[in-house]
Amino acid sequence: MAEKTASFLDDDDFTHVVKGIRYPPDVTKDNLEAMANFGLRDDDIVIVAFPKAGTNWVLEIVNKILSACGRTDVSSDDMVGKLEFSYPHEPRPRHVMLQTCASPRVILTHLTPHTAPPGISQPKDNVKVIVVMRNPKDTVVSDFHFEQKLRARFERKPLPSWDEFFQLFLAGKHTFGCYFDHVLGWWQRRDDPHFLFLKYEDMKKDLPNAVRSVATFLKVKLDDASIEAIAHACTFSNMKAALDKSRYDDRTFNARKETTATFMDDDDFTHVVKGIRYPPYVTKDNLEAMANFRLRADDIVIVAFPKAGTNWMLEIVNKILSACGRTDASSDDMVGKLEFSYPHEPRPRHVMLQTCASPRVILTHLTPHTAPPGISQPKDNVKVLVVMRNPKDTAVSYFHFEQKRRAYFERKPIPSWDEFFQLFLAGKHTFGCYFDHVLGWWQRRDDPHFLFLKYEDMKKDLPNAVRSVATFLKVKLDDASIEAIAHACTFSNMKAALDKSRYDDRTFNARKGLVGDWKTIFTDEQSKSLDLKCKTKLEGAGLILDFE
Incomplete structure (x- = not known):
């Protein structure tokens, strides 16, 4: 298995390595180096998650909370997206585009505390950082299916098999590095009041409570009817319907199926x-x-x-x-x-x-x-x-x-x-x-x-x-x-x-x-x-x- 893993990664045309961590092609070395100088604003809201751990779900929740209190009139699709990415069809990297965005900005990232901007890993003033965590088993399954769709869409070499992908994930050799390093790196900030930690599984079990927690963290007062309305709009089926209509290819691939089924x-x-x-x-x-x-x-x-x-x-x-x-x-x-x-x-x-x-x-x-x-x-x-x-x-x-x-x-x-x-x-x-x-x-x-x-x-x-x-x-x-x-x-x-x-x-x-x-x-x-x-x-x- 080790030889297979090495050979697949060695000639993979859809990922690259920067400072020991593998990234997708849209996360360039220049973008990663620019993170050290990315400045945070006082009212920025940051959503941090390992890939396929709930980034877009929390984005939908935050967007609807901000809309409900009149702090934004844009849809989640109009928000700039992941900080460290740049796409061939866009004139500038996302981190540059974010500089001209109206406040409050909602910034998404899959980076670790060591690779993220200092203003995210060590936030000050009123910066709010929401960290979403999902169990690694469901994360790896979701990431595997997402990766296969992405590679097929861009006509790139597919992953050889689930078994091989699992070994890559387990060894921390796939994109964005080791799941555990990511989660634990952010978890060390759990006592910092600038951070709110959410579990994907808890959100599935009680979505209104998750919406209420996010609203409280963002200091937005909402009545019970508004909480329930946002939760309903952000159920998996409703969110998937919204993402399926996104004008961004990578967002349309995100919602696959609900994977936290109980016995x-x-x-x-x-x-x-x-x-x-x-x-x-x-x-x-x-x-x-x-x-x-x-x-x-x-x-x-x-x-x-x-x-x-x-x-x-x-x-x-x-x-x-x-x-x-x-x-x-x-x-x-x-x-x-x-x-x-x-x-x-x-x-x-x-x-x-x-x-x-x-x-x-x-x-x-x-x-x-x-x-x-x-x-x-x-x-x-x-x-x-x-x-x-x-x-x-x-x-x-x-x-x-x-x-x-x-x-x-x-x-x-x-x-x-x-x-x-x-x-x-x-x-x-x-x-x-x-x-x-x-x-x-x-x-x-x-x-x-x-x-x-x-x-x-x-x-x-x-x-x-x-x-x-x-x-x-x-x-x-x-x-x-x-x-x-x-x-x-x-x-x-x-x-x-x-x-x-x-x-x-x-x-x-x-x-x-x-x-x-x-x-x-x-x-x-x-x-x-x-x-x-x-x-x-x-x-x-x-x-x-x-x-x-």
């Missing part, structure tokens, strides 16, 4: 309906039936995001109803979650509920937009209890539950906690976005048909939670009955009951039931990411979640 893309244990992922037992037919599901005047509904306390609240409600003589059924005998159906049962749950005796206790994980209208907009004496749990403990509990369930049904496991966390953060796991769910129901907090309870408050004072539920259901209980129900519904007692359930999915439910268990698995970075998401999503909502 969910070919998951055999979930499916998507109208943009939301669901477990197999929540079918499209069941979801469509929700619009016509009828509520009775004395129905009791328990709403919660998965692993936020559904079964715990069911136990409390069942025991309150038993205590006042309104039911003689156990919680195990109650039909369960409205939107579910199971292969071993003759009918879907929503059909089975139609023949249940009153008062029915109906469970659901659906949002106000997907739940029956009689739940999202209840009438008469319908009572809706909404249980909320902090997202960190919810995510951890959900991860362990999901792994148990997949193992039991011999399905593909989730690869890791890290991958699950990213799915949860992006709202891409089953039942969608935690925050959309919680905030959707929280908007009903002033409606007397609703009672909102926090899992953490129930843990701190269970008798008080039982008393609140009984009062809401208009059931009078003395203190001894309240205490007895609370004792029966402690985690250890409830877990013992659930472990004996005849329903497999209920036996998986109770694990630890702790508040703060998230600390055993969350990294500092994950905790900060979710804290930021909470701040962004919940700001101004009047909802405070407890994590301790």
